[in-house]
Amino acid sequence: MTQEKMQVDKHIFQRFDEELTALLDRLLEMGGLVEKQVADAVRALIEGDTELASAVLANEEQVDDLDVEIDQMCVRLIAIRQPTASDLRLVLGISKSVLDLERIGDEANKIAKLTLQLAEQMDAPIEIGYVSVRRLGQKVNDMLKSVLDAYGNFDAEATVGIARNDDQLDEEYQNSTGELIAHMKEHSSSIASLLNIVWALRALERIGDHVENLAEHLIYTVKGIDVRHHNLAEIQHQIDRK
Amino acid sequence: MTQEKMQVDKHIFQRFDEELTALLDRLLEMGGLVEKQVADAVRALIEGDTELASAVLANEEQVDDLDVEIDQMCVRLIAIRQPTASDLRLVLGISKSVLDLERIGDEANKIAKLTLQLAEQMDAPIEIGYVSVRRLGQKVNDMLKSVLDAYGNFDAEATVGIARNDDQLDEEYQNSTGELIAHMKEHSSSIASLLNIVWALRALERIGDHVENLAEHLIYTVKGIDVRHHNLAEIQHQIDRK
Numbered sequence: 014m015t016q017e018k019m020q021v022d023k024h025i026f027q028r029f030d031e032e033l034t035a036l037l038d039r040l041l042e043m044g045g046l047v048e049k050q051v052a053d054a055v056r057a058l059i060e061g062d063t064e065l066a067s068a069v070l071a072n073e074e075q076v077d078d079l080d081v082e083i084d085q086m087c088v089r090l091i092a093i094r095q096p097t098a099s100d101l102r103l104v105l106g107i108s109k110s111v112l113d114l115e116r117i118g119d120e121a122n123k124i125a126k127l128t129l130q131l132a133e134q135m136d137a138p139i140e141i142g143y144v145s146v147r148r149l150g151q152k153v154n155d156m157l158k159s160v161l162d163a164y165g166n167f168d169a170e171a172t173v174g175i176a177r178n179d180d181q182l183d184e185e186y187q188n189s190t191g192e193l194i195a196h197m198k199e200h201s202s203s204i205a206s207l208l209n210i211v212w213a214l215r216a217l218e219r220i221g222d223h224v225e226n227l228a229e230h231l232i233y234t235v236k237g238i239d240v241r242h243h244n245l246a247e248i249q250h251q252i253d254r255k
Numbered sequence: 256m257t258q259e260k261m262q263v264d265k266h267i268f269q270r271f272d273e274e275l276t277a278l279l280d281r282l283l284e285m286g287g288l289v290e291k292q293v294a295d296a297v298r299a300l301i302e303g304d305t306e307l308a309s310a311v312l313a314n315e316e317q318v319d320d321l322d323v324e325i326d327q328m329c330v331r332l333i334a335i336r337q338p339t340a341s342d343l344r345l346v347l348g349i350s351k352s353v354l355d356l357e358r359i360g361d362e363a364n365k366i367a368k369l370t371l372q373l374a375e376q377m378d379a380p381i382e383i384g385y386v387s388v389r390r391l392g393q394k395v396n397d398m399l400k401s402v403l404d405a406y407g408n409f410d411a412e413a414t415v416g417i418a419r420n421d422d423q424l425d426e427e428y429q430n431s432t433g434e435l436i437a438h439m440k441e442h443s444s445s446i447a448s449l450l451n452i453v454w455a456l457r458a459l460e461r462i463g464d465h466v467e468n469l470a471e472h473l474i475y476t477v478k479g480i481d482v483r484h485h486n487l488a489e490i491q492h493q494i495d496r497k
Binding site for chain 2: 088091095097102194197198199
């Protein structure tokens with residue numbers, strides 16, 4: 014290989030690495046934005062802050078723009094650079110992660126809309142509902158932060174704990190919903206607003222599912238294991254064998 | 256180009272086309288399976304058929320297997336054949352469609368689980384709920400059938416009507432849920448089973464969203480337009496301009 018040819022190759026690979034890094038940076042930027050949307054939506058609901066809820070809805074466009082932009086970056090990268098093996102896995106993993114981040118953004122929007130509905134409902138809100146939203150909201154935000162940190166550090170091991178957290182979240186969601194249903198039976202005039210709290214809890218539970226998907230995409234990207242439809246013990250076993 | 260070289264190239268392209276066709280066939284197979292899962296889950300709920308509900312849950316594994324298999328086919332195709340332009344769009348579009356089909360399968364499972372819960376609940380079911388499930392279930396199944404036919408014929412135009420149907424579905428979902436909430440206030444002893452009907456309606460509404468996603472993936476695949484986050488009029492305008 015001539016000196017000149019080697020220079021050109023090196024240049025191509027450097028540019029490819031730069032593009033991959035730029036892609037991951039954009040994903041983390043989108044992640045940070047979505048994380049803020051979730052935190053703001055939960056705070057808006059708990060504090061009955063309709064102004065903050067409207068701000069969350071107004072930011073939707075920004076999330077959507079990033080979604081389309083990152084997706085186009087992925088397609089361009091595959092078409093032009095034709096990555097193979099781990100680089101291809103990275104691009105495809107990011108392409109799927111974008112979908113989950115976008116849907117987390119959708120769930121944050123739903124919570125913001127519920128906040129506006131709750132503000133218009135005349136029946137007295139019941140404290141127990143807000144306590145559950147605060148608790149599940151905190152948990153979901155911690156999970157989302159962890160998974161984004163794991164992406165930033167490219168650390169697949171860090172995500173095993175996240176899947177375990179999602180199981181706890183599902184259990185808390187079931188318990189909280191059960192409590193609220195019991196309350197409905199005794200306070201039938203508050204059913205509409207209690208149901209809105211249930212919808213908000215369900216949105217949080219779904220965000221937890223998307224965080225788990227994000228963790229799976231990262232494991233796939235880093236380790237090349239497809240972990241969907243396996244339980245935690247199997248995943249741990251597969252990671253240990255790598 | 257020598258005669259021999261041309262033969263080899265032709266052979267390579269033929270194999271690539273065969274692989275793309277096989278990929279699309281697998282997607283349609285998965286679509287057919289998921290369509291049956293949704294129809295069976297809705298019928299199980301309406302008829303209180305716990306045996307059929309259990310059969311839906313047992314078939315989940317088959318859907319999951321196809322999901323992983325098609326996804327691996329997509330990755331292999333990109334890595335080995337390095338498709339560009341419309342072929343790459345097709346593979347990436349299929350890779351995203353698989354995610355939506357898998358999630359439609361998840362929603363069918365939820366409806367099956369709700370059927371089992373409803374069978375254990377002692378409070379009398381309310382007819383109005385079943386009427387709504389039947390109506391929305393029929394609509395969702397028609398939409399799913401249409402979008403799979405559109406995939407089979409590679410007909411992006413056929414999907415514009417689907418997005419319109421999803422708007423109608425959302426409206427019917429809102430009305431039906433409103434009716435059920437009104438009933439809850441008057442029949443507080445039936446709240447738990449009425450809520451299970453509401454969850455089933457919500458699962459159907461989400462399936463409608465996934466059908467709309469499938470339509471968007473197909474438009475992207477065929478036309479190269481990213482139609483997410485645009486309204487119907489804009490999409491029609493963009494298709495007309497192509």
